[in-house]
Amino acid sequence: MIKHIPNAITCCNLLSGCISIVLLCNGYVTAAGIMIFVAAIFDFFDGFAARLLKAYSAIGAELDSLSDVVSFGVAPSFIIYHYLQSTQVSVSISSFNVIPFVAFLLAVFAELRLAKFNVDDRQTTSFIGLPTPAMGLFVASLPFTLQNENLAFMGGLMTNIYFLLSVVAIFSYLMVSEIPFFSLKIKNLRFKENIHIYVLAAFAVISFIILGFAAIPFVMLFYIIEAICLNLRA
Numbered sequence: 001m002i003k004h005i006p007n008a009i010t011c012c013n014l015l016s017g018c019i020s021i022v023l024l025c026n027g028y029v030t031a032a033g034i035m036i037f038v039a040a041i042f043d044f045f046d047g048f049a050a051r052l053l054k055a056y057s058a059i060g061a062e063l064d065s066l067s068d069v070v071s072f073g074v075a076p077s078f079i080i081y082h083y084l085q086s087t088q089v090s091v092s093i094s095s096f097n098v099i100p101f102v103a104f105l106l107a108v109f110a111e112l113r114l115a116k117f118n119v120d121d122r123q124t125t126s127f128i129g130l131p132t133p134a135m136g137l138f139v140a141s142l143p144f145t146l147q148n149e150n151l152a153f154m155g156g157l158m159t160n161i162y163f164l165l166s167v168v169a170i171f172s173y174l175m176v177s178e179i180p181f182f183s184l185k186i187k188n189l190r191f192k193e194n195i196h197i198y199v200l201a202a203f204a205v206i207s208f209i210i211l212g213f214a215a216i217p218f219v220m221l222f223y224i225i226e227a228i229c230l231n232l233r234a
Contacts, residue, residue, distance in 0.1 A: 003055040005055065006047070007046075007057070011067070014067035014070055016035050016036070017035070017039050017075045020033075020035035020036050020039070020140075021070075021078050023035060024078045024082060030143040030144065030147070032075065032078070033079065033139075035075070036075050036137065039072070039075075039136075040071075043072075061118065068132050068133065068136075069111050071136065072133045072135065072136025075140075076107075076138075077104045077106045079142065079143070080139060081100045081103035081104065083142075083159065084099055084102065084103055084161065084165075085100045086158070087161040102165060103164075106171060109173075110135065112175070113129055113132050113175035126180055126182050126183050127182075128178055129177050129178070130171065130175045130179070130181055132175060135174070137216060137220060138171070138217050138221075140216075141216035142158065144212075144214045145214045150211060151214055179227065179231055180227065181223075181224075184197060200226060204219045
């Protein structure tokens, strides 16, 4: 039974992603975002449990990727789809607006990203391309920005087709790019070797103090910019 505990946690990740989609379809956008964060918690603990219990398995790795496609690919796509539906611009085929369906390119590229990760032996200590959960959490956090009075301008962005399509295009590219992204796992506490993680952590703490959960998309953007800058310096 012990060897199945990590897989059971992974299935909870998938279940959370499914619930997120159902909530979104019923109009609960913020709750849908919260369930993606719940999925991320399960995604963290399934790997933690596998290491703790030494319960590694080939099926566990496949379950993890399949669950991540739903929770951090399909579910975030539905959130962008929801916001694209509220834009004023439409391209219709037989009175059917096709623009909102562009959102599901995120799910397609998330699947490509996860498939590449499974067969790429370069990604043992860092990532090549933006990790799919990072994209998913960025999108999941967007509803929180609408509830923060210090970020009133974000309300306009959520109905701005150019912003939303840019999110789809940029994050789709980043997930399958060859840009290295550093892992947040710390092997030791040496400041010089982990300065990029400490800088990110400091930015995150300050942002959360000021903006609360609405800080998450800005923390994600900072992580992306920091990783790109490190790559340019290398």
